[in-house]
Amino acid sequence: MLSLRAQLLDFLDSAPYAQAGVRLEVRVMAGWLKRVFPPQVPGGPPQPQGPPSSFLIVDYDESRAVALQVQGTTDVAGRVTLSVDAMAAFAQCAALRLNGVPPDGVQAQLSATADVYGLALATAERFAAFDTPNATRDLVMLADPARLIVGDTSATSTKLWFQLHAAPRGGDRFVCVLSVRGANAPPRRVGLNFAADRVLTTTTTLSGLSAATQHTIELRLVQPDAVEHVIARGSVRTLPADPRRLSIAFGSCHLPGAPTSLNRWQALAARTDIDLTFLMGDQIYGDGIEKVFSDTNDWNERYARRYNQLWAYQPVRRVLRSRPMYMALDDHEVVDDWGTEPVDATREAAGLRAYRIFQQQHGPMGLGTRVDYGFRRGPAAFYVTDSRTARGKSSAFPVMGRAQFGRLEAWARSDEVRTADLVFMVVPVPPAMLPIAQLEELASALAAPVGGVGGGLLGAVVGATIGFVVGGPAGAVVGAEVGASIGAFAGAVGTKVYYEHLEDTITEPDLRDAWTYDKNLPDLVRLMDVLFDVANDIGADGKPGPRPKGVFVLSGDYHFGAIHLVRSTRTGGGHDHRNNPALVQITSSPISKPAVDTDLMLKAAAIVSTDDEFKLDNDHYRARFVGHLAQRNFGRVEFEQVGNTRRYRLQLYVEGESDALAELFEIDLDARPVTMRNLVGEVLIARGRLTLLRVHEIGSGFGPAVDRIDGEVIVAVDGSPGCAFGFQLRNDANLPARQRMLALLRDAFAHDRPMQIEYLRTGQHNGTLIRASQLAA
Known part of the structure; x- marks a missing residue:
């Protein structure tokens, strides 16, 4: 007997698929020896004279194979055992002749497929070959019947996107089931209809939800007999009703080329504190898809298959299904340099159609023709720009087009923005870049x-x-x-x-x-005018208003991470920027493509800079590098309101594979001019009982001769959960004082005494301990 012991599991969650069909196909065939002459490698070392090298293989004759099939149904653990009697087939093939010669071998080749509740998925092909009719093979089969993206989400609603990976059979229905995690309330159920002309996708918006609540999401297939099966899972946390704190993640440029390419996606998927995530362009690379998918001439099919290919990776899928996603368009969604170079109209239409189906459909604009959009969450207003669909169509408005600038200016003067404290604008190609x-x-x-x-x-x-x-x-x-x-x-x-x-x-x-290319400067200046006008609360009368704002530009595209400080010197012409003359640009790219070396760029920046600044235009706008990162990365911004004031503490990060950019500062929007105070180096106090005391390498005397370090001390206190503080036992004149501080900490830890820790802030959750004292119990 040839037997298969299979288990059918979900691709993402490893959940078993019960009551699913599995089919085993066995093809038994005869083979004869065949001499193979490997081709010569061009440019290789000279070969010795003599007969060409060759080797023998058994060439199996597919045309005379004996096919055997058996199928079964999985149990509650997703397991099934399938067996076929192949003795007769082996004997039949052994009796075959080729030019009167009996076979040199007989082999059984096994393949398996799964029918997941009527969705015929290509879960496995040929996976084993046996030279005997008696063998057993264990196989784990992974099924991926559907995918989920969490889209536009507020305190009371969420928009969900689903796609089936195979056409359903007639009579089956689909429902989205939304439950409050850990609650006993009955779940919300919404029927879904998948559109065959939109790559079997659909969306649904669920309203009336509770704020700041974690929900679980299930896509269920409902059979005609009312039996239900879960075929996709996800989760979403609604935002607080009036959030005083938000955590935002962002990234761009997804085209993995090696297993390590996905480590930033893995790190992002592991974070549970992200409220909103922006993917800022080049979520796919449409370049060369005519060669990748050469078996079809249909551009719509090619783009759909490219999305299904590049979004199939587990870490990517885990991010997309677990937090609100907002996406932006850049050139590679169609092809490199689209908008700058002419593109075949059929191809352009197919690329845009695919973008709307896969990226825009679950956003605020749905399937509409507009790509740019804005929205408000708590004290922050957001705008995602479109710098592609109108690019190159007007010399007067070369990048964004006249119509979008009209919408952008109207948004900038709307109540949604005028009453905000913070503004985040997504501009896929960074405006602040070398001139x-x-x-x-x-x-x-x-x-x-x-x-x-x-x-x-x-x-x-x-x-x-x-x-x-x-x-x-x-x-x-x-x-x-x-x-x-x-x-x-x-x-x-x-x-x-x-x-x-x-x-x-x-x-x-x-x-x-580039925005700084001379023919694009008119739109660069207009964009900077809008950004700094918003920062200074300039109204329709051209005068600064009472509510300046902190403005941040989120960008990608250039395959390195960076933070820029951008400054305006405008004072007249309806653009008086003196109250708030600075904004910050954070660039995060690439999330999975290889990063580039930034050394040459920094040398050129030094050449064209004056007082560390370089010009963006000829008149008013300048920028300087605050930091750069030549690694795969994603960006993160976290803001928190200080009391009931218009002061906010902000943490800006570009998180690489082994390094990061980090800026921590407090912005006071009621100061004139608006001030940004760096928080790194600030002396703070933590109080409580020690929950951790760790001493590393004491007595080892490591470090250079001029700066010997005898150990490192790490502590944590219950009054500041999640934070750690430390100091080094440097072998210098102050070593005795540091040893006394260590002895004090040891005594407090051993006897559970409360402590006061004074520390120098070095990051969001850590600091250098500079003084310790015991408190009265």
């Missing part, structure tokens, strides 16, 4: 005077940076080569010839994608 024109002009002006050698060096830095900023690492290599050759050329023949050649060389699509 392309200034890099060009600088290279042109300086190459000739410094001569061929110096010109080559400067040209390499500037050329590589232009290539880096707009084209990624490959562009940087090309840019460096072009820059070096042009710099040397300019040193020999002069600036004018150099600049003409430069214009011809670097005016390519990626360069024209």
Whole structure:
């Protein structure tokens, strides 16, 4: 007997699928020896003379295979055992002849498929081969019948998106079941209808929910006999009714190429404190899908299959199904440089259609034609921009288009924004980036005077940076080569010839994608005007109002993480920005694609900067790097209102694989001008009993000779849960005082005495302990 002991589990949750069908197919076939001559490897080492190398294989004849099938139904644990008697089939194949020659071998090849409640899923193909009619194989089969995305969510409602991965059979129904976690109240049930012309997707909005409540989500298939089966699961926590604190995550550029590519998704999925998540463009890469899916000419099918391919990874799915998701459009949703370079109209329409089905349908705008949108949550207003669909269609409004700017200005002056304290704007391509024109002009002006050698060096830095900023690492290599050759050329023949050649060389699509490209500057200035007008509460009369706001730009696209401080010097023309002259841009990219090396970019930033700032336009707007991170990453912003004031504590993070950018500060919106006070280095106090006292490597004397460290002390107190404080036992003149502090901590820990800890804040949950004293019990 050939036997299969199978267990059918869910792809994401490993939950068993009971009462599901599993079919085992066995194909028994005869085979004959065949000599195979491997092809020569081009460019390999010379081969010795003599007959070509070869080896023998058994070539099995599929055309004369004997097929056997058996099927069964899984039990409550998702298990089923299937067996077939293959003795007769083995004997039949052994009796076959090829040119009168008996077989050199007979083999049984096994494959299995699952029918999950009428959804015929490709769960497994050929998984084993046996040379004997008596064998047993254990197999875990994973089924993935449907997926779920949590969309637009408020304190009282949530919008949910579902997709089936196979067409259902007639007579089956589907319901969404929403339950309050840990409550005995009956669940909410909503019937669903999946649209075959929208890749078997659907959405539903559930209203009247309780605020700040964790809900579980189930997609159930209901058979005609009323038996129900869960085929997808998720969860969502509604927002507080009037949130004084929110935690926001964001990222961009998803195209994993190795197992480690998904570690940022895994880290994000593990967080349970995220209220809103923004994916800011390039959630898929439509580049080359005509080759990846060459078995079809249908662009709609190609894009749908690309989404199903790149969104299939478990960490990605766990993020999408467990927190409110808000998505933005960038070029790779269609193809690289879409909007800057012309794209076939059929392909563009298919890419946009797929974006609306997979990314926009569960957002505030649904399947509407508009891609940009705004909404309000507590004291924060949000706006997600569209910098693609109108790009290149108007020289006067080259990036965002006239219509969207009209909507943006109306939103900026609406009550939704005027009454907010904080504003977050998603702009997929970062507006604050090195000025392309200034890099060009600088290279042109300086190459000739410094001569061929110096010109080559400067040209390499500037050329590589232009290539880096707009084209990624490959562009940087090309840019460096072009820059070096042009710099040397300019040193020999002069600036004018150099600049003409430069214009011809670097005016390519990626360069024209940047906001700081000269033809895009009109829209960059308009965008900065709107952002700083909002920051200064400027109304329709052009005058600053009484409610300045903290403004933050969330961006991606460039394959590195960064924090920029952007400054305005405008004082007139209806744009008086003196009350709040600064905003912050946080760039998070890539979440799974490889990151780029930022060294050349920083060198170029130093070249074009004055007092650490570089110009964004020729008049009013400047920016500087606060930090940069050349690792895969996701971004995070957490804000918390201080009392009933208009002061907020903000934590900004770009979290990489082994490093991170972090800024902690307090913003006072009633100060004039608005101030941002850095909280790192602030002296704070924690009180309570010690719950942890740990000493690392005491007596080892590690560290350099000039700074020996005899140990490190870590403590935690019950009055500050989740926080840790520490200090190093440096082997210097103050070592005795630190040893006395350690002895005091040991006594307090041993006798459960309350303590007061004074510490220097170094992060959100930690600090350097500088003083300790016992409190009265």
